[in-house]
Amino acid sequence: MNVTSQDLxxxxxxxxxxxxxxxxxxxxxSLMRRLQKILVDFNLDIPGLVAAIRNDADFSEKIVKExxxxxxxxxxxxxxxxxxxxxxxxxxxxxxxxxxxxAGCSTGQEVYSMMILLNEMGMLENAKIFASDLNSDVLExxxxxxxxxxxxxxxxxxxxxxxxxNPLNYEEFNDVPYEKYFDIDKVRDTxxxxxxxxxxxxxxxxxxxxxxxxxxxxxxxxLCRNVIIYFNYSLQNKVFELFHTNLYTKGIxxxxxxxTILGPWAAKFEKMGQAYxxx
Amino acid sequence: MYKAVIIGGxxxxxxxxxxxxxxxxxxxxxxxxxxxxxLKHVRSGxxxxxxxxxxxxxxxxxxxxxxxxxxxxxxxxxxxxFIELGNRIALSTEEPVNHSRPSIDLSFSTAAQVxxxxxxxxxxxxxxxxxAYGLKKIKDFGGLTIVQDPEExxxxxxxxxxxKLSKVDHVLSTQEIIRFLQNLKQ
Numbered sequence: 235m236n237v238t239s240q241d242l243x244x245x246x247x248x249x250x251x252x253x254x255x256x257x258x259x260x261x262x263x264s265l266m267r268r269l270q271k272i273l274v275d276f277n278l279d280i281p282g283l284v285a286a287i288r289n290d291a292d293f294s295e296k297i298v299k300e301x302x303x304x305x306x307x308x309x310x311x312x313x314x315x316x317x318x319x320x321x322x323x324x325x326x327x328x329x330x331x332x333x334x335x336x337a338g339c340s341t342g343q344e345v346y347s348m349m350i351l352l353n354e355m356g357m358l359e360n361a362k363i364f365a366s367d368l369n370s371d372v373l374e375x376x377x378x379x380x381x382x383x384x385x386x387x388x389x390x391x392x393x394x395x396x397x398x399x400n401p402l403n404y405e406e407f408n409d410v411p412y413e414k415y416f417d418i419d420k421v422r423d424t425x426x427x428x429x430x431x432x433x434x435x436x437x438x439x440x441x442x443x444x445x446x447x448x449x450x451x452x453x454x455x456x457l458c459r460n461v462i463i464y465f466n467y468s469l470q471n472k473v474f475e476l477f478h479t480n481l482y483t484k485g486i487x488x489x490x491x492x493x494t495i496l497g498p499w500a501a502k503f504e505k506m507g508q509a510y511x512x513x
Numbered sequence: 514m515y516k517a518v519i520i521g522g523x524x525x526x527x528x529x530x531x532x533x534x535x536x537x538x539x540x541x542x543x544x545x546x547x548x549x550x551x552l553k554h555v556r557s558g559x560x561x562x563x564x565x566x567x568x569x570x571x572x573x574x575x576x577x578x579x580x581x582x583x584x585x586x587x588x589x590x591x592x593x594x595f596i597e598l599g600n601r602i603a604l605s606t607e608e609p610v611n612h613s614r615p616s617i618d619l620s621f622s623t624a625a626q627v628x629x630x631x632x633x634x635x636x637x638x639x640x641x642x643x644x645a646y647g648l649k650k651i652k653d654f655g656g657l658t659i660v661q662d663p664e665e666x667x668x669x670x671x672x673x674x675x676x677k678l679s680k681v682d683h684v685l686s687t688q689e690i691i692r693f694l695q696n697l698k699q
Contacts, residue, residue, distance in 0.1 A: 263595040263603045263623055304606050460606045463576040492589050492604050494575045
């Protein structure tokens with residue numbers, strides 16, 4: 235079934251009128267594709283979908299969850315983690331506390347990757363970890379910290395690259411056992427993050443479009459990776475403003491590998507590779 | 514009269530792409546969009562490898578980058594690459610499609626919607642069926658479709674799947690694809 239941009243506008247408007255979700259400023263291409271998928275999965279046409287959204291709040295919630303799921307992995311993009319390890323986190327080494335916000339944390343792999351790295355650097359105790367996502371289902375998974383093993387076998391590879399090896403000195407090798415941080419159960423096909431990690435972060439359902447800062451804290455480091463690719467230019471700017479306001483001076487915003495700040499907010503940060511430092 | 518060329522490839526396509534990029538005139542009048550599968554552990558260094566012999570700049574684009582003629586845009590590892598209205602790149606980390614991210618089908622079908630009859634789609638050597646549906650979409654929107662001659666492909670699954678799914682305009686050898694693209698300059 236082909237979805238036209240009129241269909242998409244109709245769908246977005248219905249959602250906006252009937253729920254608390256406003257997808258007006260989301261990037262069209264990915265929404266279009268996801269809308270198409272929803273129509274196929276639920277065997278509906280546009281009028282049927284719109285009627286269901288109007289009449290059934292639970293259904294609407296489910297639809298929004300389908301639309302806002304994004305994938306992530308442990309230590310996604312090892313080179314970014316190398317940078318965190320060698321150039322970003324050392325800046326906060328002598329802080330009494332380090333506040334870190336994972337905005338759009340999805341199923342939580344990035345949160346646990348960060349905690350593992352902090353722990354190896356002796357900085358976890360001083361860190362306060364905040365994590366948020368719009369989607370309460372993925373947030374629940376994030377709290378559990380249980381992931382498919384076989385599907386995510388690359389996790390161990392990434393772990394080795396970031397935690398065991400030192401990219402600045404290949405002769406250095408720390409044989410950190412996986413069991414220090416997670417249990418692998420090959421029969422049940424799961425990787426389970428250890429409790430000492432899953433208990434620590436504060437997870438909150440949060441809408442970057444309109445919720446502001448829910449944590450009543452300012453941050454040294456905000457990670458928002460592969461989230462703004464789903465937003466249009468004007469919404470991106472609103473989000474950059476939110477982050478800028480809630481970072482300490484010299485605090486760092488880290489975006490995804492292929493995301494960048496365009497427009498007025500670029501001048502308010504100093505760029506260091508993937509990282510943006512608040513001026 | 515065309516506005517863009519999009520190329521999809523997987524196993525066995527690296528050398529073909531290299532030859533194509535090497536043979537394009539530096540003044541090539543169109544953007545070249547590359548949606549190529551790569552091995553999971555070879556995530557960096559690919560763009561550099563392609564750049565060495567390319568006569569036009571090869572870029573791993575950022576999200577929302579403007580697409581410009583005479584440049585090649587390589588879908589970044591582990592992202593889907595869409596083409597948006599307004600001639601911009603959009604990236605996404607949605608689930609892999611047919612085990613692939615980037616998905617050639619997604620890149621091709623979004624490009625088809627944007628460029629319609631002004632798009633040239635090319636499918637090269639590869640070991641799965643990704644790309645066949647996307648090439649059909651280009652055809653449906655009136656674009657021109659080309660498939661590398663399966664006889665010449667290191668792995669012909671992808672080209673054969675494409676030929677099966679839609680009526681392809683041309684089946685060409687690498688040399689013929691190169692000549693075709695070189696003649697696009699006016």
